[in-house]
Amino acid sequence: xxxxxxxxxxxxxxxxxxxxxxxxxxxxxxxxxxxxxxxxxxxxxxxxxxxxxxxxxxxxxxxxxxxxxxxxxxxxxxxxxxxxxxxxxxxxxxxxxxxxxxxxxxxxxxxxxxxxxxxxxxxxxxxxxxxxxxxxxxxxxxxxxxxxxxxxxxxxxxxxxxxxxxxxxxxxxxxxxxxxxxxxxxxxxxxxxxxxxxxxxxxxxxxxxxxxxxxxxxxxxxxxxxxxxxxxxxxxxxxxxxxxxxxxxxxxxxxxxxxxxxxxxxxxxxxxxxxxxxxxxxxxxxxxxxxxxxxxxxxxxxxxxxxxxxxxxxxxxxxxxxxxxxxxxxxxxxxxxxxxxxxxxxxxxxxxxxxxxxxxxxxxxxxxxxxxxxxxxxxxxxxxxxxxxxxxxxxxxxxxxxxxxxxxxxxxxxxxxxxxxxxxxxxxxxxxxxxxxxxxxxxxxxxxxxxxxxxxxxxxxxxxxxxxxxxxxxxxxxxxxxxxxxxxxxxxxxxxxxxxxxxxxxxxxxxxxxxxxxxxxxxxxxxxxxxxxxxxxxxxxxxxxxxxxxxxxxxxxxxxxxxxxxxxxx
Amino acid sequence: xxxxxxxxxxxxxxxxxxxxxxxxxxxxxxxxxxxxxxxxxxxxxxxxxxxxxxxxxxxxxxxxxxxxxxxxxxxxxxxxxxxxxxxxxxxxxxxxxxxxxxxxxxxxxxxxxxxxxxxxxxxxxxxxxxxxxxxxxxxxxxxxxxxxxxxxxxxxxxxxxxxxxxxxxxxxxxxxxxxxxxxxxx
Numbered sequence: 001x002x003x004x005x006x007x008x009x010x011x012x013x014x015x016x017x018x019x020x021x022x023x024x025x026x027x028x029x030x031x032x033x034x035x036x037x038x039x040x041x042x043x044x045x046x047x048x049x050x051x052x053x054x055x056x057x058x059x060x061x062x063x064x065x066x067x068x069x070x071x072x073x074x075x076x077x078x079x080x081x082x083x084x085x086x087x088x089x090x091x092x093x094x095x096x097x098x099x100x101x102x103x104x105x106x107x108x109x110x111x112x113x114x115x116x117x118x119x120x121x122x123x124x125x126x127x128x129x130x131x132x133x134x135x136x137x138x139x140x141x142x143x144x145x146x147x148x149x150x151x152x153x154x155x156x157x158x159x160x161x162x163x164x165x166x167x168x169x170x171x172x173x174x175x176x177x178x179x180x181x182x183x184x185x186x187x188x189x190x191x192x193x194x195x196x197x198x199x200x201x202x203x204x205x206x207x208x209x210x211x212x213x214x215x216x217x218x219x220x221x222x223x224x225x226x227x228x229x230x231x232x233x234x235x236x237x238x239x240x241x242x243x244x245x246x247x248x249x250x251x252x253x254x255x256x257x258x259x260x261x262x263x264x265x266x267x268x269x270x271x272x273x274x275x276x277x278x279x280x281x282x283x284x285x286x287x288x289x290x291x292x293x294x295x296x297x298x299x300x301x302x303x304x305x306x307x308x309x310x311x312x313x314x315x316x317x318x319x320x321x322x323x324x325x326x327x328x329x330x331x332x333x334x335x336x337x338x339x340x341x342x343x344x345x346x347x348x349x350x351x352x353x354x355x356x357x358x359x360x361x362x363x364x365x366x367x368x369x370x371x372x373x374x375x376x377x378x379x380x381x382x383x384x385x386x387x388x389x390x391x392x393x394x395x396x397x398x399x400x401x402x403x404x405x406x407x408x409x410x411x412x413x414x415x416x417x418x419x420x421x422x423x424x425x426x427x428x429x430x431x432x433x434x435x436x437x438x439x440x441x442x443x444x445x446x447x448x449x450x451x452x453x454x455x456x457x458x459x460x461x462x463x464x465x466x467x468x469x470x471x472x473x474x475x476x477x478x479x480x481x482x483x484x485x486x487x488x489x490x491x492x493x494x495x496x497x498x499x500x501x502x503x504x505x506x507x508x509x510x511x512x513x514x515x516x517x518x519x520x521x522x523x524x525x526x527x528x529x530x531x532x533x534x535x536x537x538x539x540x541x542x543x544x545x546x547x548x549x550x551x552x553x554x555x556x557x558x559x560x561x562x563x564x565x566x567x568x569x570x
Numbered sequence: 571x572x573x574x575x576x577x578x579x580x581x582x583x584x585x586x587x588x589x590x591x592x593x594x595x596x597x598x599x600x601x602x603x604x605x606x607x608x609x610x611x612x613x614x615x616x617x618x619x620x621x622x623x624x625x626x627x628x629x630x631x632x633x634x635x636x637x638x639x640x641x642x643x644x645x646x647x648x649x650x651x652x653x654x655x656x657x658x659x660x661x662x663x664x665x666x667x668x669x670x671x672x673x674x675x676x677x678x679x680x681x682x683x684x685x686x687x688x689x690x691x692x693x694x695x696x697x698x699x700x701x702x703x704x705x706x707x708x709x710x711x712x713x714x715x716x717x718x719x720x721x722x723x724x725x726x727x728x729x730x731x732x733x734x735x736x737x738x739x740x741x742x743x744x745x746x747x748x749x750x751x752x753x754x755x756x
Contacts, residue, residue, distance in 0.1 A: 117597050120676050124603050162604035166675035184682055187590070191582040196626075196635060201574045 015103070018066075022059050022107065029058035038230040040241035041153055041260060045129055045141050046122050053118035054228065056111035061272040063111065064219060067104045068276040070097035072283040073391050074290075109190060112183060119179070120166075126156045127165035140248040144259065153262045155227035174225040182218035185211040202359075203336060216277060219269055226264025235261040291328065291386040298350055300369045300377070303453045306357040308371045309343070311350045314387060319346050321398060321422045322415040322535075325353070325389035332364035332383075341414040341537075342390060345421035347429075351390075354453065356411055397566065398423075401533035402437050405523065405563075407546065409444045409538030413454055416441065416537070420474070424461055427473070440523060441476035442514060444538070479510050516545060520553040524561045531562045575629055577657060577699045580690035584623040584664060587687050591616030591671055591680030598676035605674050612677040615667045619684065622647065622654070627701040636704055648703045655702070657695035664688035 033039050033051040042050055070076070076097060129138035145152025160168050170176035191197075192208035231241065235258075244257035252259040299311040319342055326337040338361060340353040357363050370377035398404055398419050408416045420441070426434050443454070458476060465473060523532060536546055543565075550563035591612045598609030625644040628634050647654045654660070668684035671677035 113593070116679070117593075120594075120597055120603075121601060123675060124601070128604075163608070163674050166603075167673075167678065170675050170678075180679065180682070183679060184686075187586060187679075187683055188583070188686065191586050192579055194582050197579055197582060200629075200632065201578065204574055204579055 014100075018103075021062065025058045025062055026055045030055040037236060037241050038233075040231070040245070041141055041262075042228075042230055044137055044245065045154060046125050049118045049121035049125065050228070053115055053122060056114040056118070059111045060108060060115065060219075061269050063104050063108045064216070064269070065272045065276050067101060067108065068273075068280045070101040070104075072279055073097075074283050074286045075279060077391050105190070105193075109186065112186060116179070116183060123156075123166045123169055123176075124162060126154050127160070127162050127169060130154055130156045131159050131161040131165060137245060137248045140251070144262070150259060151232075151262045153229050153260075155225075155229065173227065175222055175227055178218040178222045182215045182222070185215045185218070189215070202338075203361075206336065216273065220267070220273065223265070223267030223269055226266065228265050229262045230265065232261045232263045287326075287388045291326075291388045293387075295385045295387045297369070297379075297382045297385060300371065300382070302371050303354070305452065307354055307453065308357070308366050308369065309352055309354045309453070310369065310385075311344070311352040312385065312387070313350050317351060317387075317390075319344075319351055319390045321346065321419045323390035323418075324415075325351075325387050325391070327353070328386040328388075329361075329365050329368060329383055330386070331368045332361055336361055337388065338362075341418070343414050343417040345418055345425055347422060347425035354414055354417075398533060398535060399426075399434075399436055401564075402435055402530055403440075403523070403527045404436065404438075404533040404535060405440045405442070405519075407442045407444070407534070407536045407538060407542070409536075409542055410446060412537035412539075413443050414537070416443075416535075417454060417457060420457065420461060423474075424464065428464075438472070438527070439474045439476075440519075441474060442519075443476065443478045444481055444513070444542075445478065446481050477510055477514065479512065479514055481511075481513055516549050520549045520563065524553050524563075528561050529559050531564060534563050534565045536566070575699055576690050576694035576697060577627060577701065578629065580657075580660075580687050580694055581623055581626060583683065583690060584619055584660075584687035587664075587668075587680055587683035588616045588619035588623060590683055591619065591677055594671075594674075594677040594680050598674060603674070603676060608670060608674040609677055612671040612674070612680060615671065616680065619664070619667065622660075626704065628704045630699075634704055640704075641706060644703045647701075655700050657691045657699055657701065660701075661688045661691040661695055664691065 030051045033054045034043070034048060039050065125138075126142075129142045133139040133142065142154040142156070144150050145154075145157070155173070156165070156169055158165075158168065170180060188208055189211050192205050198205045231239075238258050239251075239260045241260070244251065244260075247254070247257060251257050293314055293316070295312050295314045297310055297312050299309075301309040301311070303309060322341065324339050324341045326339050328334075328337045340355060342351055343354050344350060344352040355362055355365065357366050365383075366372065368383040370381065398406075406416045406419065408414070420439075423434070423436060423439065461474060534546060534550055536543055547565045550565040554560075554562045593616075595609040595612035595616060597603075598606050599613065603609065621643060624637060625640040625647050626634055626637055652659075664684050665688040668681045668688065671684075672681040
């Protein structure tokens with residue numbers, strides 16, 4: 001039986017707190033505008049649509065505060081680094097940053113919709129009250145402000161009837177214009193952030209996403225016009241709306257009901273978003289400053305099948321296993337930053353990334369580094385590279401477990417290259433101080449091409465482990481999930497040889513997908529009452545499978561075996 | 571940005587615009603805002619745009635993720651041949667559809683979004699992109715084993731079956747004793 005609380009509990013808690021705060025803010029601000037006398041006359045004019053517009057506005061303030069925080073990756077890395085005291089569970093929480101960012105974004109979209117629809121009603125009613133209502137309290141309220149010494153309640157002053165009146169208001173008032181512009185920006189951001197666009201056309205997603213700058217500027221000035229009006233406190237002392245609303249024709253003529261005075265609410269949004277905006281601004285500054293530090297390419301290695309490796313050095317660069325960096329190459333593009341997992345170990349004196357050529361940018365980079373040329377390249381011909389990072393992800397936590405399962409699918413094996421190398425260096429220098437005692441490594445690959453550079457690493461590890469007489473430390477399983485007839489024949493013929501025909505490793509390649517149920521059960525039986533870290537870099541479907549297996553195979557008993565799932569993503 | 575198929579983004583944007591048109595239209599019609607006939611038009615236009623844009627076109631490179639249940643609409647959209655295949659037509663169509671909704675505040679956001687979608691489609695058309703339907707692959711084999719085997723393997727296993735993998739037993743036709751044996755007759 002599983003125990004999902006171990007794996008999911010903290011995330012669910014955070015989400016529930018966030019939803020609870022949203023609900024609370026909505027309810028609270030709804031009552032602020034729906035109950036007190038201050039807005040009594042505003043409600044006469046607008047009905048409950050005023051409260052329906054202001055409640056999501058408060059939620060929007062809250063969510064716009066939150067949305068910038070998960071993408072401050074330097075801040076998050078700093079928090080992760082400083083929480084060496086905190087358990088790995090808290091640090092895992094920070095990995096869910098992108099998921100949280102998306103959830104907050106959807107909440108912003110929802111509240112924008114409610115807010116906009118409520119304001120459609122408000123505008124319609126305000127304009128109608130100004131133009132058409134005759135002899136009603138709405139007319140009396142709307143007329144306020146025409147004479148000198150009066151303050152207005154109905155912000156619509158020109159008498160243009162609907163539907164033109166509404167359009168005029170929307171495009172001539174600051175709130176209307178800024179609202180339309182930022183809603184458009186939000187829609188463009190959302191349509192360019194769908195999975196299809198993000199995965200296939202990253203540049204469209206990245207550039208369009210920068211419309212958030214316009215969004216935040218518009219958001220802050222949105223309320224500057226102060227068109228949400230309520231009765232002033234002094235006026236409320238002299239003019240009680242509950243009593244005076246009935247004799248609205250006699251306001252100012254009788255002493256108990258002087259003309260009511262109104263004022264607009266000052267804009268509040270800036271108070272909510274100013275701190276995250278400053279934090280994000282510093283985040284971008286830090287990224288820029290870090291990227292300006294000189295990076296030298298010390299070696300470019302051409303691997304077969306459209307993969308190349310860049311080995312670089314940068315002053316003061318410190319990394320940990322499985323971290324990633326963002327790379328920019330101005331000769332290829334001035335604005336694009338792309339993430340790559342580091343494939344070198346911290347113990348090495350250079351850092352490296354392996355890049356697969358899949359699109360414009362990677363192809364441009366490979367050409368700039370001279371990968372398409374046969375002859376030796378001079379060092380000065382290599383392009384300037386900017387590097388931001390390194391940023392931490394789940395892989396840093398590998399060393400805090402005694403037993404780990406590492407699962408990499410295809411190119412997703414790259415963070416594990418770093419881990420395995422680092423484990424090996426640590427083992428060689430001082431095996432006793434290494435908490436990690438057993439690694440189960442699974443590599444799933446669709447074609448044999450991908451084996452090349454990584455297989456070399458595994459081969460050297462295999463040899464060294466044999467020398468040290470500790471062949472059990474690392475048990476790895478390579479799964480080939482796709483093959484054709486001719487390859488199948490080849491495998492069959494060479495089946496009995498000592499070294500595997502594809503990888504040249506002693507451990508034979510397995511075919512098809514692993515039976516995860518069996519794997520987990522075997523490991524659980526061999527390591528009872530321990531926490532096993534499960535690390536994946538691969539596709540969503542596999543993440544779901546592994547997550548489920550972790551939950552199902554973890555003991556409900558806290559003393560039993562627990563599988564903790566960690567997924568790496570960008 | 572050479573490999574971007576703008577039509578993919580235009581498609582997302584147009585689909586969103588359709589939904590926004592429908593929403594704005596419903597609000598104005600339900601609340602009977604002034605000029606609500608424009609909103610009624612917006613609902614119709616929005617529904618039409620959604621139906622037209624729901625089936626995603628086939629990408630030139632790589633595989634395309636279909637939207638859930640889009641094959642029914644693909645069949646309909648395919649019927650119109652060049653009218654739906656050509657993105658110039660779509661750009662002009664969306665621009666034209668967007669205009670009447672611009673007369674009402676409730677639906678003007680839909681106008682703006684659809685206008686942007688139209689512009690992106692124009693860009694796509696200038697790049698020579700086209701809408702091609704995603705065809706269904708024909709069923710390869712009928713399910714084997716009465717449907718109890720969920721995903722039968724399509725490739726032969728690359729190892730010979732277990733029996734042939736065992737080393738063949740050594741020749742046991744007869745054991746040669748090093749010491750000659752004589753049978754003592756009993």
